Amino acid sequence: MxxxxxxxxxxxxxxxxxxxxxxxxxxxxxxxxxxxxxxxxxxxxxxxxxxxxxxxxxxxxxxxxxxxxxxxxxxxxxxxxxKTIYCGAPPAKRPEMRLHWLGDGSYQSKIVFDCGLFSDFITDVEPRSTYSEQSMTCAWDSSWSPRHLDPCQPHSCPIVPVPPKASRLKYAPNHKDGSQVAQIMDSEFMAYEPNPKVVPVPNEFCQHESQIFLLIGTIPWYNSSLDEVPRLEFETVNNGLSLVIEFMIHKNYLFRWAT
Known part of the structure; x- marks a missing residue:
């Protein structure tokens, strides 16, 4: 036959x-x-x-x-x-965790988790130890492995105290090295910080399509009656302002332009 x-x-x-x-x-x-x-x-x-x-x-x-x-x-x-399988959307993370993922859910793709600036992961078995990142990998059975994420444990104070706005107090970190780069803060103090935070970016950034700039945070307070809106500016050392993104929160869209 x-x-x-x-x-x-x-x-x-x-x-x-x-x-x-x-x-x-x-x-x-x-x-x-x-x-x-x-x-x-x-x-x-x-x-x-x-x-x-x-x-x-x-x-x-x-x-x-x-x-x-x-x-x-x-x-x-x-x-x-x-050719491959797909795991789909990643599992739900705890609120205190951050997720780094390019959206690829194919076989052996990875999702990296961390606990933010002020916490580390801690193992749930003895002897307990802390570490900064853990990852999940897309397995051939279309599931993310491992399925369990260790909890986060704080290692420093995460919130800068916010005095009343009427106090006119301003957060002024003391940089021992004399640098003018402001500290990155996960704080409600950013709600009325008059000086924007600055994050230096390597010169070779954006020379490859695989590189991304990942900004994670919240805008805890916003008054749509104000003239100013939250904005993100990218500047080059020689040419100045190159890309601007404005967060039009009350209109539910982003406005961006490049020079």
Whole structure:
């Protein structure tokens, strides 16, 4: 008998020399290869990559037996071959955690978590220890692993006390090295800080598409009647202002322009 043919979309093919299959013999099926999107070799021909069984990446083949009576022991559901799998959205994090992720949910992609500027992760088993980051990796079963994140433990005071605005007091950090770069604060004091915070960026930043500037925070207080709106400015050393982003909170959109 000739071996059965799985659905074409499942990308399976039999390893078969064309001879009739005797009763009790197995026909082996393996995943096909598929071209890599947008990748060509030196001759301009598409490059191909191996596909994998969707239900088990380490599985190489599936066997189908020819039964007495002239029928094959066809699986109820044929396994499907795919290039990769996707884990989807990351699991919910605790409010005190920050998430660093470029949005790629494919196999072996990673999500990195930290506890912000003022806390570290702490292990929940003895002997307990602290560390700054932990990651989750997309596993072949379409789940993020590990599923459990250790809790955060503060190591310093996170909030700068906020005096009444009428006091006219201004936060003035004492930089022992004489630098003028303001400290990055996770604080409600930013609600009326008259001097914007400055974060130095390396000169080579934005020379590669894979680099991003990630800003995480909250705007705890905003009065739409004020003329000024929260804004983020990018400046270069030689050319000055290059990109401005304004947060039009009361209108629910961002306004940006470049010079």
């Amino acid at each position: 000739n071996p059965p043919e799985p659905p074409l979309s499942f990308k399976l093919h039999p390893v078969w020399n064309g001879d009739p299959v005797s009763f009790g013999e197995d026909i082996t099926y393996e995943c096909e290869s598929d071209f890599i999107d947008g990748v060509l070799d030196d001759q301009g021909d598409p490059l191909f990559s191996k596909l994998f069984f969707e239900n088990e990446r380490s599985q190489n083949v599936i066997n189908v037996t020819c039964l007495e009576g002239g029928l094959f022991d066809i699986p109820n559901i044929w396994p499907k071959c795919v």
